[in-house]
Amino acid sequence: MAERVLLVHTGGTLGMDPAGTPVTLAPGASVARILEQVPELAELAELRLTVALNRDSATLEPEHILSLARLIREQSVDYEGIVLIHGTDTMAYTASVLGFLLADLGKPVVITGSQRPLAYVRSDARSNLVDAVSLAARKVPEIGICFGDHWLRGVATDKLSVHRYQAFESPNLPPLAELGLHIQMHAHAGVFERQVPPGLGQSMESALTVYAPFPGMPWSLPGAATKGVLIQAYGAGNLPMERPDLQAVFDHCRARAIAVVITSFCPWGGVDLATYELGRMAVERGAISGGLHTRWAALAKLGLVLGAGGSLEDVRQAFSVSWAGEPL
Numbered sequence: 001m002a003e004r005v006l007l008v009h010t011g012g013t014l015g016m017d018p019a020g021t022p023v024t025l026a027p028g029a030s031v032a033r034i035l036e037q038v039p040e041l042a043e044l045a046e047l048r049l050t051v052a053l054n055r056d057s058a059t060l061e062p063e064h065i066l067s068l069a070r071l072i073r074e075q076s077v078d079y080e081g082i083v084l085i086h087g088t089d090t091m092a093y094t095a096s097v098l099g100f101l102l103a104d105l106g107k108p109v110v111i112t113g114s115q116r117p118l119a120y121v122r123s124d125a126r127s128n129l130v131d132a133v134s135l136a137a138r139k140v141p142e143i144g145i146c147f148g149d150h151w152l153r154g155v156a157t158d159k160l161s162v163h164r165y166q167a168f169e170s171p172n173l174p175p176l177a178e179l180g181l182h183i184q185m186h187a188h189a190g191v192f193e194r195q196v197p198p199g200l201g202q203s204m205e206s207a208l209t210v211y212a213p214f215p216g217m218p219w220s221l222p223g224a225a226t227k228g229v230l231i232q233a234y235g236a237g238n239l240p241m242e243r244p245d246l247q248a249v250f251d252h253c254r255a256r257a258i259a260v261v262i263t264s265f266c267p268w269g270g271v272d273l274a275t276y277e278l279g280r281m282a283v284e285r286g287a288i289s290g291g292l293h294t295r296w297a298a299l300a301k302l303g304l305v306l307g308a309g310g311s312l313e314d315v316r317q318a319f320s321v322s323w324a325g326e327p328l
């Protein structure tokens with residue numbers, strides 16, 4: 001008997017018309033709407049469709065993503081796998097949040113979308129959908145992005161190209177699977193320790209201040225509402241630590257027990273605050289190393305921990321542990 005796979009539609013380019021306008025799939029739309037365009041999907045699995053949202057993913061808010069996590073947890077009981085159709089713009093963020101919240105699901109959640117709408121002749125939508133459904137039917141328990149010819153662990157992934165059909169990479173983790181002539185599943189797919197703390201996912205803290213430094217940038221203090229800070233530093237985590245206004249940012253945060261997490265602007269490699277004097281100076285002023293976390297995994301962790309009322313120490317702890325196979 002064929003595996004049962006649920007398609008959860010949230011919008012994005014895949015379901016747009018060639019002019020980039022979302023084609024509204026009604027909430028109760030049947031999977032026949034998709035099978036009309038990609039009939040071969042029916043050969044891969046027994047499919048159902050749930051239309052959760054119909055949005056350009058640039059408009060998603062944390063509440064949308066948390067409700068997707070709840071929807072998938074509830075509805076997945078009747079399926080061997082889930083395919084989440086999602087816009088590419090914020091796909092890596094959603095994949096990070098879901099990767100953490102659904103780490104214990106025990107089933108594949110294959111997140112896909114496309115650079116061109118399904119209705120466009122030279123579209124990548126058809127092959128991405130076929131690959132995603134094929135993966136979802138294989139029962140490997142991972143929350144990952146299937147795009148181009150790779151399946152990538154969601155919590156390790158970022159969108160790195162606006163125009164390539166291979167739009168996503170997980171720079172610090174090999175792909176879970178390669179989709180070429182054959183589907184080649186790698187040994188680490190589905191294999192990671194699940195160490196997500198309990199009690200997350202009721203809400204996400206969005207009052208985060210993100211700094212993207214450049215030489216000469218004035219370091220203004222984070223706004224009064226800020227609950228957490230992320231700095232996308234140069235290279236291995238370096239910042240102009242001799243600048244009084246940057247020191248003031250650290251001191252302001254330390255006095256208020258606001259976490260300051262440092263990730264690297266470079267996708268390949270990560271933060272090691274022990275490498276340079278400047279990194280050691282940041283540590284002395286309270287910086288938390290984001291190590292190999294992508295900016296999306298780091299923002300997801302900050303949002304989830306602080307959204308659950310976590311303290312500065314909880315944030316520090318969160319960045320010292322791999323919750324769901326994210327490289328540290």
Ligand code: ASP
Pocket residue numbers: 011012013014055056057058086087088089090113114115
């Ligand atoms: N703006 C679109 C979205 O993220 C882009 C895409 O899907 O490729 O929904």
